[in-house]
Amino acid sequence: MDDTDKKILQLLQKNGRMPLSKIGEKIGMSHVAVRKRMKKLQKELLQINPTLNFEKLNYRLTLISIETKNDKVREELIETFQNCPRTILLLKTTGEYNLLAIMLAENQNVQESEAGKCAIRTHPGIRKSEVNTGEAPIKPKNTQYTPPLTNKKTAPCGENCNQCQRYTEEKCLGCPATKYYRK
Secondary structure, eight states: OOHHHHHHHHHHHHOTTOOHHHHHHHHTOOHHHHHHHHHHHHHHTOOOOOOEEHHHHTOEEEEEEEEESSHHHHHHHHHHHTTOTTEEEEEEOOSSOSEEEEEEESSHHHHHHHHTTSSGGGSTTEEEEEEEEEOSOSSSSEEOOOOOOOOBSSOTTSOOGGGOHHHHTTSOOOOTTBTTOOO
16 A cells, blocks of 8 residues: 555545545546556455444443453353444453453443443453443544344343343343344
8 A cells, every 4th residue: 555545545534425536636646547546445455334423323332341261261252242233343452451342332321231231241251351431432433333133032142131120120222133122
C-alpha cells in the first residue's frame, strides 16, 4: 500500500460513498485509475462494510478484561461469544488478562446484565475479570455492527432469556438473537 492508496482510504473513511471521480479529483488521478486501485485494494485488504453511530443510537459499551484458567478455556469463550450479537470485539491479549471483550448495550440496564449473570465474565473457567463501562466510542465514531436477524429460543451463549430474573423483572431487553428480545 503506497501513499496514493492511503489517500484513497482516508477519503473513503470520511465519506464511504464518495464518487470515484471526486476521489480522483482530490488526489490528481482519473476515476478509471482510482477504480483500478480500489479493485486491487478490495482484492488484497480492503473490505467495505456499513458502520453505525452508537452515540446517535444511545448505545453504550462494556469492556471486559478476562483471565482464564488456561488457553483451552479462552478458546471456548471465543467460540461461544464470537456468535453473541452484542460482541463488538474479542481480542487475545498478553499480560495480567488474556482475553478482552467489548460488548454492546442498548441501555444501562443491559450493561448491568452484561456485567452480571448474562456475561462472558461469569463463564466457568475464569480466574478473574474486570469490567469497565462506558458510553459510545469517541474514536472511531462509527463502529461495525450487524443487528441479528435470527429469532432463536436460546441465546448463542446458551442462556434462556425467558428464564432470566433480570429479563422477567424488565431490567434487561434480552438477547437480540432470541424471540424474547424487547426491541
